[in-house]
Amino acid sequence: MAKIGFISLGCAKNQVDCERMMYRVQEAGHTVCAAVAGCDVVVINTCGFIDSAKAEAIDSILQTAALKDQGLVGKILVTGCLSQRYQEEILKEMPEVDGILGTGSYTEIVPAIENLLKETTVSEFGSIDTPEQETGRILTTPEHYAYLKIAEGCDNRCAYCIIPYLRGKYRSRPLDNVLYEARMLADSGVKELIVVAQDTSRYGTDFPGHKRLLPELLRQLCRIDGFHWIRVHYVYPDEIDDELIDVIASEPKIVKYLDIPIQHCNSDILKRMNRRGDRAFLEALFAKLRQRIPGLVLRTSIITGLPGEGEAEFAELCEFLREQRLERAGAFPFSPEEGTPAAKMEYPDASVAQARAEMVETIQSGIMEDHNSAMIGKTVEVLVDGYDEEYGQYFGRTYADSPEVDGKVWIAAEEPVSEGSFVMVRIDGILDGDLSGYIVEE
Ligand code: SF4
Numbered sequence: 001m002a003k004i005g006f007i008s009l010g011c012a013k014n015q016v017d018c019e020r021m022m023y024r025v026q027e028a029g030h031t032v033c034a035a036v037a038g039c040d041v042v043v044i045n046t047c048g049f050i051d052s053a054k055a056e057a058i059d060s061i062l063q064t065a066a067l068k069d070q071g072l073v074g075k076i077l078v079t080g081c082l083s084q085r086y087q088e089e090i091l092k093e094m095p096e097v098d099g100i101l102g103t104g105s106y107t108e109i110v111p112a113i114e115n116l117l118k119e120t121t122v123s124e125f126g127s128i129d130t131p132e133q134e135t136g137r138i139l140t141t142p143e144h145y146a147y148l149k150i151a152e153g154c155d156n157r158c159a160y161c162i163i164p165y166l167r168g169k170y171r172s173r174p175l176d177n178v179l180y181e182a183r184m185l186a187d188s189g190v191k192e193l194i195v196v197a198q199d200t201s202r203y204g205t206d207f208p209g210h211k212r213l214l215p216e217l218l219r220q221l222c223r224i225d226g227f228h229w230i231r232v233h234y235v236y237p238d239e240i241d242d243e244l245i246d247v248i249a250s251e252p253k254i255v256k257y258l259d260i261p262i263q264h265c266n267s268d269i270l271k272r273m274n275r276r277g278d279r280a281f282l283e284a285l286f287a288k289l290r291q292r293i294p295g296l297v298l299r300t301s302i303i304t305g306l307p308g309e310g311e312a313e314f315a316e317l318c319e320f321l322r323e324q325r326l327e328r329a330g331a332f333p334f335s336p337e338e339g340t341p342a343a344k345m346e347y348p349d350a351s352v353a354q355a356r357a358e359m360v361e362t363i364q365s366g367i368m369e370d371h372n373s374a375m376i377g378k379t380v381e382v383l384v385d386g387y388d389e390e391y392g393q394y395f396g397r398t399y400a401d402s403p404e405v406d407g408k409v410w411i412a413a414e415e416p417v418s419e420g421s422f423v424m425v426r427i428d429g430i431l432d433g434d435l436s437g438y439i440v441e442e
Helices: 012-027 051-069 081-085 087-093 106-117 163-167 175-187 214-222 242-250 267-272 279-292 311-324 350-373
Strands: 003-008 031-033 039-046 073-080 099-101 122-124 145-149 192-196 229-232 254-259 297-304 328-333 379-388 393-397 409-412 422-431 434-440
Touching: 003 012, 012 031, 012 039, 012 073, 012 106, 012 145, 012 192, 039 051, 039 081, 039 106, 051 073, 051 081, 073 081, 073 106, 081 087, 081 163, 087 099, 099 106, 106 122, 145 175, 175 192, 175 214, 192 214, 214 229, 214 242, 242 254, 242 279, 267 279, 279 297, 279 311, 297 311, 297 350, 311 350, 328 350, 350 422, 379 409, 379 434, 409 422
Parallel strands: 003 031, 003 039, 039 073, 073 099, 099 122, 145 192, 192 229, 229 254, 254 297, 297 328, 409 434
Antiparallel strands: 379 393, 379 422, 393 409, 422 434
16 A cells, blocks of 8 residues: 655645545545645645736646655656646646546546556546535644535636536535534534535525525535534626525524625626626625624735736725725736636736735735724734644634635733634734734633
């Protein structure tokens, strides 16, 4: 039996795919190793949807190849979106790579590894529309939180996005399978469940009857003992209906936090990018959400420098963000991806797109600072994520902070506190965009 190392890059959905591959490999009797040095095979589960992600994946392959040159790694197997996108190029241009698997072939991970160990080259690309194959997972997140991937693929076909070409058409996992996995996660001690997909709000619409099943799924997830927080990411704006709003507003376990990527607000740009909804729609939606869900924290993602974005359209975006005061936002310069309709359109220079993304970050950090200042003096529930030796402090998150994308709360504690526990913290300061505070009794 062999030692297998895994590196997972990109989004939480890719991380879940990697956790499933790790489980399959372990079930086959191989050893899944935390460190890659000393492994017979290293699986690099890549992301490849924009330039920066591609660069990170190539760096990771080259770093692992350096270990291979030193005899510290046996074979390199590349999986995920970069391999799906650049099937021929990777094997031709990267001799360091011994095998590649596409996004339709995660189930072939064990035979792929065993073939590599038999010195056979591996290049496997199954259909990217293959239904998700149910299996177990080896969690790579801290034990107290986990991602729940409820569907694969996407049918929205936003003009700048390569993902539908890499991940296939939208495929919801059967409700019973999702709930079964959720129960397993709760039984294993997960307290915070983070619901993900390319588009979670479309869940169930590919089933007969085409009903949006996210509200029903959330209701049933709330019935599972063990979860304290349930968080929803990647909701498409015009798929948010009253039923979903009611469930989020009424179920205490569902955190009042919603991730709604809008990418832009200018109606012409949204139309050109094949995105549904316009500025007026977004304004009405955010007003309704804030009115119906008190304490709601909104996260979004913005792309600057999209085709059609001149000075006026960018000024409009800045004005919209200053008005809407979305508490959390990531800004990304447009990355023209070959194979997408947007890459064939006229668009601003990369330097302009980058400068505009920095401008959006500046606007947003001001909004976040105001949000943080308003927290001072408040007592909030915090999920303890860990202890930072260097800082000599515990840290955690409030309901308004999703792991790996939002801020932290630094916690002064006289007594040791356990990772994964919920504590009440009186906020008394702001530290580089993070909050700080001390533990108080309930
Ligand atoms: S919703 Fe749009 S941006 Fe998101 S994965 Fe689908 S096509 Fe891409």
